[in-house]
Amino acid sequence: MSQPSSSTAAPVKFAYWVPNVSGGLVVSTIEQRTDWSLEYNQRLAVAAEKAGFEYALSQIRFTAGYGAEYQHESVSFSQALLHATTKLKVLAAILPGPWNPAVVAKQIATIDHISNGRIAINVVSGWFKGEFQAIGEPWLEHDERYRRSNEFIRALKGIWTQDNFTFKGDFYRFSDYTLSPKPVQKPHPEIFQGGSSRAARDNAASVSDWYFTNGNTPEGLKAQIDDIQAKAAQNGHTVRIGVNAFVIARATRRKKPGPCWRTSSGTRTSRRCMPSATRSSRPARHRPKARATGPSRPSRTWCNTTTASAPTSSARRSRSPSASWRSRPSAWT
Secondary structure (H helix, E strand, O other), rough: OOOOOOOOOOOEEEEEOOOEEOOOOOOOOOOOOOOOOOOHHHHHHHHHHHHHHOEOOOOOOOOOEEOOHHHHOOOHHHHHHHHHHHOOOEEEEOOOOOOOOOHHHHHHHHHHHHHOOOOEEOOOOOOOOHHHHHOOOOOOOOOHHHHHHHHHHHHHHHHHHOEEEEOOOOEEEEEEOOOOOOOOOOOOEEEEEOOHHHHHHHOOOOOOOOOOOOOOOHHHHHHHHHHHHHHHHHHOOOEEEEEEOOOOOEOOOOOOOOOEEEEEEEOOHHHHOOHHEEEEOOOOOHHOOOOOOHHHHHHHEEEEOOOOOOOHHHHHOOOOOOEEEEHHHHHEO
């Protein structure tokens, strides 16, 4: 995890992916157990807020498929989650192309007032050509999509902070445009952006407030963050880093320590609270018999949070059928 540019490190903030889509949230082959309904998502948002999560990231998909047959639109769904919470900030995913900066600026400024400054956006440059073609949007090549996102973000910032805003770009043009009222958040709602390519990193280093990266090795992640922050410093810009992470829960053979029991001859240790090595070394005649109700249930243990990467095939084979991948939390600094 990178450190902010100031000498004092800022606290780590936590976020979760909003399951406003019906699938595609986990890299495991185990069936997803989240629900894309509003009722479930509002309960999840309230629980996340109580647990100390500060951000929730909704997703944008315009077409059914690639892991999710059903999807709720991100901006309106984010507003519904804000109505159910009091502190959580929700990031609405925005896709340049289908959205114009003027429409987004107006939508988000209104929600910012309604929620008292608890809305942000995640600008998604797009990767699925079929989605753009299905809705009649022109498909741009990779670096051009990030160049359009750069203009999109610059236009948003101008609309949110200036009166009589004028902008002459290759993708967007504004002439003497004034948005009123301006957002509650100053200078403007936070702007997030993801991607791992050179174009994505350069875009983050010039215009984005947050750069959201996927998994990498610790060394690779550090190199990526150092590169972005060095380029941002050259541009007179500051950017903070979000890292996608997973928490894995699985069944283990390790038993929880159980209560010891006393006999007339003194204190004896029950099978459940003895180390496994001690149990296996004792002669069979001295081992306590299994209870009639059967062996104790395996405990659950939490593994360390790791950066997002697909598990290896051997890891998949080694997992218990009862293991599950939880919803993806993200640790942001």
